[in-house]
Amino acid sequence: MAQVAPAHASPLAATPPLAGTRMAGEGVLRFLGFEIYRARLWVQPGFDADNYAAQPLALELTYQRNFTADAIAKRSIEEMRRVGSFTPQQATRWQQALAAALPDVKPGDRLLGLYQPGAGAVFKMGGRVVGEVPDADFSRLFFGIWLSPQTSEPGLRQELVAATRGAAGQP
Structure with missing residues (x-):
C-alpha cells in the first residue's frame, strides 16, 4: 500500500497555473517507502471536494522516478476503474489517448493536468x-484518481483538499 506524507513546497514554487486559483493542498505519494511523486491541487474559491467534477482545477505532479507514458496510461486506467465504470472499448481508447498525450517523465519533471468540466483534460x-x-x-x-472518495489513496486526497475542508469547516 502506498503511503502519503505532507509535502512542503517553497512559496516561489506556488504560482497558480490557472487564473483565479489557489493551492488547496499538497502531498507525497510513496509506494513501499519510495517517493513516486509530489502532488499539488489548485482550485478556485468555493471549491467543493465532494463535487470536484463540477469545477475547473489543476493538478500538478512532480515525479521522483522514471515512468514511460505507456506505464502512466496503463496505471491510470487501472485507477480510474475504482472511480467509475466504463467499457473495455473506452478503456482501450482512453489508454491510447492518454499514452499519446503524455510524455515520458524522469525525476524532477512537473506535469500539470488541467480539468475543465465537460471539456476534457x-x-x-x-x-x-x-x-x-x-x-x-x-x-x-x-x-x-486523486479526488474521488473512491480513490485508492484517501490519505493523499485528504492532503490535496486540506485547505478546502478547513475553509468550509468540514472534517
Missing part, C-alpha cells in the same frame, strides 16, 4: 501543452 509540461484528451467522461474519471 489538457496536459502541460514546462509551460507548454504536451497533449490533451478531449473527453468529458475520461477527464472526470482521470482526475477522480
Whole structure:
C-alpha cells in the first residue's frame, strides 16, 4: 500500500497555473517507502471536494522516478476503474489517448493536468501543452484518481483538499 506524507513546497514554487486559483493542498505519494511523486491541487474559491467534477482545477505532479507514458496510461486506467465504470472499448481508447498525450517523465519533471468540466483534460509540461484528451467522461474519471472518495489513496486526497475542508469547516 502506498503511503502519503505532507509535502512542503517553497512559496516561489506556488504560482497558480490557472487564473483565479489557489493551492488547496499538497502531498507525497510513496509506494513501499519510495517517493513516486509530489502532488499539488489548485482550485478556485468555493471549491467543493465532494463535487470536484463540477469545477475547473489543476493538478500538478512532480515525479521522483522514471515512468514511460505507456506505464502512466496503463496505471491510470487501472485507477480510474475504482472511480467509475466504463467499457473495455473506452478503456482501450482512453489508454491510447492518454499514452499519446503524455510524455515520458524522469525525476524532477512537473506535469500539470488541467480539468475543465465537460471539456476534457489538457496536459502541460514546462509551460507548454504536451497533449490533451478531449473527453468529458475520461477527464472526470482521470482526475477522480486523486479526488474521488473512491480513490485508492484517501490519505493523499485528504492532503490535496486540506485547505478546502478547513475553509468550509468540514472534517
